[in-house]
Amino acid sequence: MPTFTFSRADSAATRILLSLIFAGTALVALVLPALAWLRGSALTRVVDTGLAGTVTVSSATLRPGVELTWPGTAQVRLEDPSGGVWAWQVAAGAALTLAVGIGAVLLIGLLRRIQQEREFSKSTVLLLRLLALTIVTGVMAVTLLDSIATAEIIGAAFDQDKMSVSLTVISVPQVVALAIALVVAASAEVIARGERLSEDVEGLV
Amino acid sequence: MPVEDPHRIVCRLDEVLAQRGVTLTALAEQIGVTVVNLSVLKNQRAKAVRFSTLTALCSALECQPGDLFAVQD
Numbered sequence A: 001m002p003t004f005t006f007s008r009a010d011s012a013a014t015r016i017l018l019s020l021i022f023a024g025t026a027l028v029a030l031v032l033p034a035l036a037w038l039r040g041s042a043l044t045r046v047v048d049t050g051l052a053g054t055v056t057v058s059s060a061t062l063r064p065g066v067e068l069t070w071p072g073t074a075q076v077r078l079e080d081p082s083g084g085v086w087a088w089q090v091a092a093g094a095a096l097t098l099a100v101g102i103g104a105v106l107l108i109g110l111l112r113r114i115q116q117e118r119e120f121s122k123s124t125v126l127l128l129r130l131l132a133l134t135i136v137t138g139v140m141a142v143t144l145l146d147s148i149a150t151a152e153i154i155g156a157a158f159d160q161d162k163m164s165v166s167l168t169v170i171s172v173p174q175v176v177a178l179a180i181a182l183v184v185a186a187s188a189e190v191i192a193r194g195e196r197l198s199e200d201v202e203g204l205v
Numbered sequence B: 001m002p003v004e005d006p007h008r009i010v011c012r013l014d015e016v017l018a019q020r021g022v023t024l025t026a027l028a029e030q031i032g033v034t035v036v037n038l039s040v041l042k043n044q045r046a047k048a049v050r051f052s053t054l055t056a057l058c059s060a061l062e063c064q065p066g067d068l069f070a071v072q073d
Helices: A008-039 A083-115 A122-157 A172-201 B013-020 B024-031 B035-042 B051-061
Strands: A043-048 A053-055 A068-070 A073-078 B009-011 B069-071
Touching: A008 A083, A043 A083, A043 A122, A073 A122, A083 A122, A122 A172, B013 B035, B013 B051, B024 B035, B024 B051
Parallel strands: none
Antiparallel strands: A043 A073, A053 A068, B009 B069
16 A cells, blocks of 8 residues: 655645735735725625526526526626725635635644654644634634625625625534634644543653 | 652663673664763753663663663652
8 A cells, every 4th residue: 555655745735826815815815905995996806696586587598487587696897996895805815815824824834844744743732722722713813804805895885775684603624623623622632632642642652 | 759859860871881892883783772862861861761762771781770770868
């Protein structure tokens, strides 16, 4: 059975990949929206408007017995959004960038310890616990800020009297992320146990 | 003496090797233990010894465990 090793080349490639992910996230989620705000550009974003309806299509296009329904997701373009609307957009992007950045730094530290064969150490346990905490707080913060940003856009785009605005608290992606955080936290406890066992066998001949 | 206290075991492997005229490398090859681990034992840095290792050492050096280890006062 082949054995898998995590060599220095693997470590370097993973660091480059994580750095690119962080750079890409920062560019798309934070830098570009911030620049658009500074330039006074229009704000364009796909949001769930909360509206829904049946789409009318000519009979020549649709087969009998088929109905198209619009789920309410639309690309909204605000020509002159207020500073408050932009601020929430940038805040959500900043939170995501910060979470991804912290997560990338923690992962790189973790992978470096694995590559150096120092997996069972107190520092590894700490890194895993911090990573789990980052995932949980990052998911909650980004979800909340993004929901507020979406609500701001809908509030700016639609007549408030005729629309109801809702905030997303939890959805499937957030549940998956929280499950991943739980796995990471459990792994930290496993490594902590391994660290104590490793101390017991150190110096054993 | 509680188990948590530091141990006072001294290893006399170097003396026994000198008496038998055996090098550490030769002993390591004979009993299948790495030179690094035997060095740990010889230099008083070992914290525990497997019975299998102790058996192999005593067989190779034709001695008893008491010849290799003693409690320091």
